Amino acid sequence: MRYGSVCSGIEAATMAWRKLGWTPEFFSEIEAFPSAVLAHHYGSNMPGEPLAKNGIPNYGDFTQIGPEAGPIDLLVGGTPCQSFSVAGKRLGLDDPRGNLALEYLALARRLRARWIVWENVPGVLSSHTDEEQAEEDVEGDDGLESADFATFLSFVQECGYGFAYRVLDAQYIRVDDYARAVPQRRRRVFLVGYLGDWRRAAAVLLEPEGMRGDSAPRREAGKGVAGAITASAGRRGGTDDPERGKLVAEAFGGGNTSGPIDVSTALTAHGQRQDFEVETFVAEIAATLPAGGNSTGGERQPRMGAETAATMLVAHALRGEGFDASEDGTGRGTPIVPVSFGGQMSTPMWDFDLSQTLQEKNPQAVAFSVSQNSNGFAWESEVNPTLQARAQSETANQIDGVRQGWAVRRLMPIECERLQGFPDNFTNVPWRGKDTAPDGPRYKALGNSMAVNAMRWIGQRIDIMEKLIKAGRIAA
Template sequence: MRYGSVCSGIEAASVAWEPLGWTPQFFSEIEPFPSAVLAHHWPDVPNLGDMTKFKEWPDATIDVLVGGTPCQSFSVAGLRRGLDDPRGNLALTFLAIADQYRPRWVVWENVPGVLSSNGGRDFGAFLGGLVKLGYGFSYRVLDAQYFGVAQRRRRVFVVGHLGDWRRAAAVLFERESLSGNPAPRRGPGQDAAADAECSADAAGTLRASDGGSCVDQAMAGHLQVAGTLTATYAEQAGQDLATMEGGLQVQAITGDITHALNTANNGKGFSEDGTGRGVPTIAFTAKDYGADAQADLSPTLRAGGHAASHANAGVMPAICSARPGMAVRRLMPVECERLQGFPDGHTAIPYRNKAIAADGPRYKAIGNSMAVVVMEWIGRRIEQVEAIT
């Protein structure tokens, strides 16, 4: 499969799909740091830049067009009228690019707010545009925490297939999701790491302890939240450890951590009283006064900026072990990479005369990205449909 990517960011799609044998034909990204990440990891793939200039792009043959147009605003007022926010217009630009290259498949991602924007009319206009171009479509809200990463990240995914909605629906929908008896999800107080047949290793890669297929379990919705929020960082990339606002001391979690967030007991993962009960890690939005605090699951990663920014952006989530005496600290970039399913150090590239980029642009790029594990699931589902149709 050959694909073109727009609003490429740090290319979650490529990290997910290249192991499947898919090949990128072009990227489209204008932000400096994500563009540097693309050039570092994919020096031979052209970055065509501004997607609004797509009419100037060279010819290419692609089977899939993928992109997540900016989610800061979604104000598609209709296919025949202008837009209040030019960022929202990129959703329609995505459709125009699909019309130019005519791929068999389109994959589009955005925040759940698109479903209610302008009373649903904006999202309806986008879907109507797909139909006008000849694409059948399906859409579904998927949460990354059910695909093998310990991050609560709900996103709308639209999959379109040229000429047939049934193929698109076959990608996103399964028997369990249609029968009224969905596969069991994460229960309150459940120690997923101790019981799950599948987990994530230190790099966030799905693995099976019983020789089975974690990918199959994830696709069936049976994979419990596996651990990715681990910290064996120990300044391995030469970075200074981050500190929370107010000067709280950072205490990195060290040791051989192979399970979920509940292994924050100095890396041991279990209490010292012989009970074997896990000591949970509490994760919460750093400036939301703990209102979204939850054990063993990170809030949604945002495009981290500064402390005075909007509540939905700003600094990365904070964590603290439930064990007495453990200090609160902010997630480190490598942990955020793992929470999105990226390999360690994916954004630790040379940048602006530094051997490793500063934390700020890394946080922003990671928070703006898609979850790799969800994109891999979608890619595998597309492959299955291609094989039987």
């Protein structure tokens, strides 16, 4: 397959299709940094320079490409999305950038491309040239054709292409080299067209199981009474299911100190006490924090009395008829004691309480080890090791503490490359006299790119269709 690419960016299509043995005849990119990426990897010329002879030529403005660049088998492009995006003014085809979608079709006809692959944001499905109607349609990208998209589709048909379109999310597309897809939610509209026959386009983009509309098989009605808290939710049987093992952790509380309970006690009103007598607690494996001693002795956290230590909650796996607090299942060793810290690092005071749910507002503390010296406490490292269950003393040089006030960092360019399916440092190319590129243009180029795994999936299905056509298994 010989293809041309417009609005090429950093060429997700070529990254996706090179393993198929397809050959790019030309690129078309007008921005400087993406063009520098293409020049570095494919020997392309920069915009305004003479077309490359020993690399892939970059035509720059694709509206100026003439019929001499063809014929080609396929034209691929993701024309600018700003005119259709819900984050923009949504001028649609009234925006010159929106009209580039129609210029793309005109170029496909000039080059006599048999296939077209076009990509854009889901906002194209609700874009409207009428401003008032656009406001009503902002929430309507549910697959219904907007006036702008309907206009675009009418031009696709007028140019002689049968077509199919579909919204694909990159996080679910698993192909070779991308067995786990990519770790980002990236929904995009893809349109595939074939000259003269919509069925071939539909066979590429749509899957049979998504077209039948059959309802799921009806299951027989279940029998029996739903289990208590110790039983599985939605399944018959208790926690000793021979096929599945322990399905739901056992619960304790309600003032019953002799073992697990079957009926959950009622929750108290907000601000009232929470303890073993009036609440229900579910025992389960939890992350470990230092052992805090017990009421009869043992090492405790600094300034922790025996009364406080006696009330600490212990969460662990339940084995046999009773508690097995050991980590190795032998009944020996240090119990796993997950608790949360209160208090401040300025004074070595510890306030143990029920662990809270993580919240966006008033974020919880992050715990890790610190060292004590003559100047007070010092953070050991920026990398925080997992806290371990162990005995501590007030005189120990190293204690386990907490630190608050951290914020979520921004992604690095190399992580954005992985999100889009590119190799590490693909965009870290020589730029403006330096051997490496700054982060800013790398972020922009990657954000404007297509996801490589999505393009690989479409290319593979077109390749299969081409082979079936050449083998005569599909009528012309």
